[in-house]
Amino acid sequence: xxxxAVGSVFALLLISAVVLPVFLSSYQWPVTARDHLELKGVExxxxxxxxxxxxxxxxxYDTLGETIVLLVAVTGTIGILKKAGAVLExxxxxxxxxxxxxxxxxxxxxxxxxxxxxxxxxLLFGFYVMLYGHLSPGGGFQGGxxxxxxxxxxxxxxxxxxxxxLIRQDMLGRIEAVAFLMLLILSxxxxxxxxxxxxxxxxxxxxxxxxxxxxxNIIIGLKVGAGIGVMCIIMLGKE
Amino acid sequence: xxxxxxxxxxxxxxxxxxLAKHNIIKKIISLNLINSAVVxxxxxxxxxxGNKAPILEEGIAGIxxxxxxxxxxxxxxxxxxxxxxxxxxxxxxxxxxxxxNIEDIRKEVSRK
Amino acid sequence: xxxxxxxxxxVLLPLLGAAIVFLAKAFxxxxxxxxxxxxxxxxxxxxxxLALIFLFPVVINGSxxxxxxxxxxxGVGISYRFDGLAWMxxxxxxxLGGAAWLHSLSxxxxxxxxxxxxxxxxxxxxxxxxxxDLFNLFVSLEVLGISSxxxxxxxEKPGAALASFSYLMVSSTAMVFFxxxxxxxxxxxxxxxxEGIAAGSxxxxxxxxxxxxxxxxxxxxxxxxxVAVMPLYGWLPDAHALAPHAVSAVLSGVLIKTPLFALxxxxxxxxxxxEAGQLMSYAGAATALLAVIIALSQKDAKRLLxxxxxxxxxxxxxxxxxxxAVGIGTKAGTLLMAAAFLHAxxxxxxxxxxxxxxxxxxxxxGERDVYKLRGAVSILKRSGDKAAIAFFGFLVGALSIxxxxxxxxxxxxxxMTYLLKYYGQSGTVLYWMLTVAGAGxxxxxxxxxxxYWPGKDEAYRxxxxxxxxxxxLPASVSILFLSLLCIAGGIFTPLIFRTVxxxxxxxxxxxxxxxxxxxxxxxxxxxxxxxAGIFVFLLATGRRGGxxxxxxxxxxxxxxxxxxxxxxAAAAMAGWxxxxxxx
Numbered sequence: 013x014x015x016x017a018v019g020s021v022f023a024l025l026l027i028s029a030v031v032l033p034v035f036l037s038s039y040q041w042p043v044t045a046r047d048h049l050e051l052k053g054v055e056x057x058x059x060x061x062x063x064x065x066x067x068x069x070x071x072x073y074d075t076l077g078e079t080i081v082l083l084v085a086v087t088g089t090i091g092i093l094k095k096a097g098a099v100l101e102x103x104x105x106x107x108x109x110x111x112x113x114x115x116x117x118x119x120x121x122x123x124x125x126x127x128x129x130x131x132x133x134x135l136l137f138g139f140y141v142m143l144y145g146h147l148s149p150g151g152g153f154q155g156g157x158x159x160x161x162x163x164x165x166x167x168x169x170x171x172x173x174x175x176x177x178l179i180r181q182d183m184l185g186r187i188e189a190v191a192f193l194m195l196l197i198l199s200x201x202x203x204x205x206x207x208x209x210x211x212x213x214x215x216x217x218x219x220x221x222x223x224x225x226x227x228x229n230i231i232i233g234l235k236v237g238a239g240i241g242v243m244c245i246i247m248l249g250k251e
Numbered sequence: 252x253x254x255x256x257x258x259x260x261x262x263x264x265x266x267x268x269x270l271a272k273h274n275i276i277k278k279i280i281s282l283n284l285i286n287s288a289v290v291x292x293x294x295x296x297x298x299x300x301g302n303k304a305p306i307l308e309e310g311i312a313g314i315x316x317x318x319x320x321x322x323x324x325x326x327x328x329x330x331x332x333x334x335x336x337x338x339x340x341x342x343x344x345x346x347x348x349x350x351x352n353i354e355d356i357r358k359e360v361s362r363k
Numbered sequence: 364x365x366x367x368x369x370x371x372x373x374v375l376l377p378l379l380g381a382a383i384v385f386l387a388k389a390f391x392x393x394x395x396x397x398x399x400x401x402x403x404x405x406x407x408x409x410x411x412x413l414a415l416i417f418l419f420p421v422v423i424n425g426s427x428x429x430x431x432x433x434x435x436x437x438g439v440g441i442s443y444r445f446d447g448l449a450w451m452x453x454x455x456x457x458x459l460g461g462a463a464w465l466h467s468l469s470x471x472x473x474x475x476x477x478x479x480x481x482x483x484x485x486x487x488x489x490x491x492x493x494x495x496d497l498f499n500l501f502v503s504l505e506v507l508g509i510s511s512x513x514x515x516x517x518x519e520k521p522g523a524a525l526a527s528f529s530y531l532m533v534s535s536t537a538m539v540f541f542x543x544x545x546x547x548x549x550x551x552x553x554x555x556x557x558e559g560i561a562a563g564s565x566x567x568x569x570x571x572x573x574x575x576x577x578x579x580x581x582x583x584x585x586x587x588x589x590v591a592v593m594p595l596y597g598w599l600p601d602a603h604a605l606a607p608h609a610v611s612a613v614l615s616g617v618l619i620k621t622p623l624f625a626l627x628x629x630x631x632x633x634x635x636x637x638e639a640g641q642l643m644s645y646a647g648a649a650t651a652l653l654a655v656i657i658a659l660s661q662k663d664a665k666r667l668l669x670x671x672x673x674x675x676x677x678x679x680x681x682x683x684x685x686x687x688a689v690g691i692g693t694k695a696g697t698l699l700m701a702a703a704f705l706h707a708x709x710x711x712x713x714x715x716x717x718x719x720x721x722x723x724x725x726x727x728x729g730e731r732d733v734y735k736l737r738g739a740v741s742i743l744k745r746s747g748d749k750a751a752i753a754f755f756g757f758l759v760g761a762l763s764i765x766x767x768x769x770x771x772x773x774x775x776x777x778x779m780t781y782l783l784k785y786y787g788q789s790g791t792v793l794y795w796m797l798t799v800a801g802a803g804x805x806x807x808x809x810x811x812x813x814x815y816w817p818g819k820d821e822a823y824r825x826x827x828x829x830x831x832x833x834x835x836l837p838a839s840v841s842i843l844f845l846s847l848l849c850i851a852g853g854i855f856t857p858l859i860f861r862t863v864x865x866x867x868x869x870x871x872x873x874x875x876x877x878x879x880x881x882x883x884x885x886x887x888x889x890x891x892x893x894x895a896g897i898f899v900f901l902l903a904t905g906r907r908g909g910x911x912x913x914x915x916x917x918x919x920x921x922x923x924x925x926x927x928x929x930x931x932a933a934a935a936m937a938g939w940x941x942x943x944x945x946x
Contacts, residue, residue: 016923020271023930028263030577030930030937031540034547035259035292036252037574041300042553042563045439046316053317054307056436062305062314066321070439073432077490077502078325080378081509083385084483085332087476088513089339092524096343148306153328182389189385196382200375202433203368209375210433243335269536270926278532285539293546318439319549322498326542329505333535336509340516340528347521353922360522 058221059146067151068225068232072210076199078153079232083192086239090246128169135162142233146222152229156236163241167248184242191235198228254295262288273352275344279337286330293319293326366421370428370445370493372414373453377486380407381479388475400475407482408461415453422447423862425869429495442495442556444628447866448704449493452624455708456488458848459616459715462841466719467609469838470726472517484510484613488621495557497545497582500625501538504589508534511618514610515602526601533598533925534588540933541585547578561632576635576944580937583630583639587932589622592643592680593650594928596673597920603669608722611665615672615718616711623676623683624704630687638943640687641788642936647680648796655803659810659903660912664721664731667811668714671764671804675710678797679703682779685787691867695786698872701863702782706775709852713763713772716845720756723748723838724814736814747835754815756842761812763849765805765896766889771852773889774880776801778860781874798892805896806903856880 049062057065067075142155167179177183202211212224220226261284268281297319305317345351348359380403387399421428427446431437464481467473484507491503508531516527549555551571552563564575584595591599599619603611630636651674658670686699727746730736743751763772776797784794852859857880861871879885902908 016921017271019923019927020267023270023927024263024267026930026934027266028259030581030933031262031543032259033570033574033577034543034581035255035262037547037550037570038252039550039571039574041296041316041550043300043316044553045318046300046314048436048438049305049317050307050312050314052436060307062307062317063320063324066317066439067324069433070435071321071441071498073441074322074325074499074502077487077499077506078328080483080486081329081332081502081506084480084506084510084513085336087480088509088516089335091476091513092336092339092343092516095519096339096346149304153324186389189382189389192385193382196375196378200379203364203371208365208367208430208432208434209371212433266536266926269532270923275528282532282535282539285536286542289539289542289546293542296546296550318555325498325502329502332509333505333531336512337528337531337535340512340524340531343516343524344521344528347524356525357922360525 057225058223059225061146061148061151063149064146064151064225064229068146068228072199072228075153075228075232076195076210079192079195079235082236082239083188086188086243089243093246124169126169127165131162131165131169133162134165135159138162138233138237142229143226145229146225152232153236155229156233157240159233159237160240160244163237164244164248167245179241179245181242181245184238184245187238188235188242191231191238195228195231195235198224198231255292258288258292258295261285261291273354275341275351275353275356276338278353279334279341282337283330283334286326290323290326290330293323364417366418366428367430369414369418369421370443373411373457373489374486374493376411376414377407377482377489380404380410381482381486384475384479384482388479396475400478404464404478404482408457408464408485411453411457415450415457418445418450422450423865425865425867437556438554438559441499442558443493444495444557445493448624448627449489451704451708451863451866452492452621453489455711456485456617456621459613459711460485462715462845463609463612463616463719465837465841466612466722467607469835470608470719470722472607477514477517480510480513481610481613484514484618488617491621491625494625495628497548497555497557497560497629499555500629501541501545504541504586504622505538507618507621508538508589511610511614515606515614517610518605518607520605522601523605526598526605529922529925530598530602532922533929536926537585537588537929540581544578544581544585547574547581551575551578557628557632564633572944573941575633576940577937579629579633579635579639580933580940583626583643584929584933584936586622586626587643587646587936588929590619590626590680591673591676592646593653593673593677595932596650596654597925597928599673600666600669603672604663604666608665608718608726611669611722612715612718615669616715619672619676620679620707620711623680624707627683627687627691627700631691635940635944637688637690638940639936640684642684642939644681644684644688644787644793647677647682647684648793650674650677651681651800652677652796652803655800655807657915659803659807659899660916662733662916664725664733664736664811664814665718667733667807668717668721671717671807672714674800674804675706675714675764677800678776678779679707679710681793681797682706682783685783685790685793688788689786694872695782697864697868698874699782699786701860701867701872702775702778704863704867705856705860706779709763709771709775709849712845712848712852713760713770716756716842716849717760717764719838719845720753720760720842721811723753723835723842724757727753733811733814737816737818739814740817748839750839752839752842756846757812757815759846759849761808763853765808766801766892768881768886768889769850769853771849771856774853774856777880777885777888778856778874781878785875798888801892802895802899805893806899809896809900810903 057069059065138158141150145151201213205213214223265281265284298315301313301315303314305314348356383403387396429444431440487506512527512531552560588595654674661667682703686696689695724739725731728742763770766773766776783790864872
């Protein structure tokens with residue numbers, strides 16, 4: 013047996029001994045948080061979907077951190093890919109003879125026809141998921157990812173020329189930057205209206221208690237959609 | 252009990268992949284495996300105190316704990332971000348060294 | 364503005380600055396983009412000082428700004444606590460962050476993406492130290508981690524990508540273990556805030572206690588990776604050596620310390636936390652000693668500095684662990700913690716200074732090998748740095764790290780060793796380990812200083828004049844600023860120490876009756892250490908010593924080793940805590 017394999021087995025045994033008790037612990041799951049949310053959650057946050065209530069209400073600060081992780085990852089990934097140079101030479105190109113496109117890997121007319129028709133529908137569905145996140149399963153992040161796949165569909169179906177402004181990198185970058193700034197301004201605005209950081213600044217102006225969550229959902233959705241969309245487009249090898 | 256044992260095995264499988272596989276793409280996939288094992292464990296155990304989804308329509312009672320679901324949503328997104336970044340790094344390493352084998356990459360990089 | 368709003372300024376202003384930089388990148392071209400980028404950086408890196416000044420009177424008497432973000436119910440919402448410790452770590456971060464960004468104007472990497480990620484990393488530092496919620500700490504550490512992976516890989520060298528990848532893999536794996544530990548503690552206590560966890564884990568026994576203890580050890584292990592204490596140091600040398608200079612300075616100066624001080628907030632929640640501190644203290648002393656031996660063997664100038672970062676963090680962890688072990692609330696604990704923070708602050712300043720000045724010098728010469736590069740002073744002068752300010756900066760930094768009076772490293776090392784001997788568990792052993800490491804540090808910097816010795820610089824005579832005097836100006840300003848802080852920090856140490864203890868405990872304490880930093884005994888000890896350093900240097904450059912050190916340098920290192928040592932450390936911590944919890 014090789015020395016490195018012995019090391020691996022040794023490490024695996026040690027780690028399994030350490031984590032096994034945590035995995036198998038059968039201590040009664042705590043109910044305090046659940047009971048509080050079941051009683052007061054809708055009243056306090058205005059959202060029927062309690063996961064959304066936690067995600068954008070009780071623990072919105074975590075969500076802010078999470079969008080920042082995404083923003084940094086997108087910026088960094090794009091930077092690294094650009095630094096590494098053009099895409100790899102593809103030996104299994106599906107390009108049809110005579111096509112003059114740069115980015116023609118793994119593409120047929122079939123794919124193109126289907127994705128370009130589906131793209132707008134997927135976008136619409138993404139906005140639905142985004143807007144109804146406080147009532148039903150979904151929310152800004154989930155909706156944003158659906159929007160991003162809509163953008164990818166549009167990019168796949170664009171036959172090499174940018175038929176929609178939505179698949180241009182600079183346009184997506186602008187949407188992302190503006191959405192990030194608006195997200196920050198919304199989080200901070202509570203400090204100046206006297207509510208406090210990340211407290212609902214619309215409390216006294218809107219009859220809809222979930223208004224703040226809805227606005228946050230839309231902004232996060234736009235930011236996530238634009239960010240993941242631009243990352244996928246760059247990974248596709250689009251100019 | 253059996254679910255938790257299976258998740259434990261999934262976790263070990265992922266850890267083994269990170270430890271012993273030489274291909275960096277496999278290492279990245281293994282990282283996703285251990286992340287998933289913990290995420291599933293958290294959500295699964297959090298659902299033991301109820302049997303309804305935490306969407307409080309009229310007449311719903313006995314919901315599962317919504318806190319783990321919200322937390323794991325964050326953890327999943329962070330996992331995706333780390334994966335995207337590590338794949339980009341793997342791509343750059345492949346361009347620099349012409350291989351995905353971690354030991355060969357180390358040799359190639361230290362030679363340059 | 365309310366204290367609550369002010370307390371979030373060190374986190375939110377850099378984020379706002381990053382948003383401005385992103386807008387500049389998306390909407391402007393040319394001159395407008397640069398102006399907007401600098402506005403963003405000013406907002407994010409220099410404006411927070413205003414908030415910190417206003418917050419000082421709030422935290423100086425030991426009180427803190429606390430609450431739940433957004434005023435939600437504390438059982439579900441995120442608690443925070445901005446106290447003296449958070450204030451001090453912010454001061455540390457903004458001092459070095461501001462100087463390092465200035466240096467990056469000369470040495471690169473430039474551009475809006477770099478500035479924005481740099482700002483976000485600074486924000487994450489503030490968030491990690493002021494949170495009082497376990498999951499929020501997880502998120503803050505992930506933001507911190509992902510921005511530093513990218514900053515490391517922003518260097519042009521292919522080795523930087525591998526360093527970044529190794530760092531990413533080991534640290535992300537550790538964060539999964541952190542999440543598992545969080546799961547264990549949430550399952551037992553039903554809470555994520557530190558107070559709730561402390562209240563819920565009061566009287567446990569049997570299996571539940573074992574689960575809680577193991578969960579705690581998983582948290583400690585994940586944070587120890589970021590701190591790079593032995594044996595978890597493996598990712599650090601490559602990452603810190605191959606990153607751009609400004610990033611190296613911040614990584615070594617700030618990033619490895621913030622998680623440590625954030626960890627002390629968790630450890631005081633558990634009675635068993637004291638034992639964790641004790642083990643970390645021993646590991647820290649071993650780190651200080653072993654890393655300095657490896658540092659002495661290096662030939663790459665920046666890698667040598669990176670190993671010294673590990674060694675110096677060993678000093679800090681040793682003292683910090685002793686403080687946790689005797690109890691942070693007690694007088695001895697406060698003194699030890701203050702000494703640990705003092706060295707963290709001073710190390711940030713002098714190690715930042717060393718990375719920046721060595722970075723300027725090796726860039727000017729285009730050569731990083733300590734054994735080859737000579738006559739760096741005249742090379743610097745030819746490259747535009749007419750007054751050889753980078754050499755001056757190196758001199759100040761090297762004298763500080765070698766603990767020569769009156770520079771700041773002398774006073775903080777004196778405070779740590781003295782207090783460890785007086786209050787620490789088996790403190791005499793720790794005292795001697797740290798003292799021997801001090802001699803090794805002096806030897807290693809005599810070796811590094813040889814790149815400035817005159818001679819053999821003909822090889823570099825034909826270098827084109829790559830930078831004008833104007834281009835090195837930002838670098839020179841940042842180097843001079845940090846040099847000044849090194850000297851001022853040393854001279855005003857008694858005042859700074861009293862302020863730090865006041866911030867930690869509410870009332871100023873002094874080292875002890877009749878103790879003086881610049882007493883004859885302490886000065887003599889510094890002289891002996893420096894003398895021993897020269898002796899070690901002569902040994903190391905001798906034939907036998909050289910052969911031995913080459914063996915140390917060429918020791919086998921592998922990617923797999925990072926994870927094996929993580930498994931070892933996690934098992935050791937869990938075993939140690941279980942032993943003390945049950946026996």
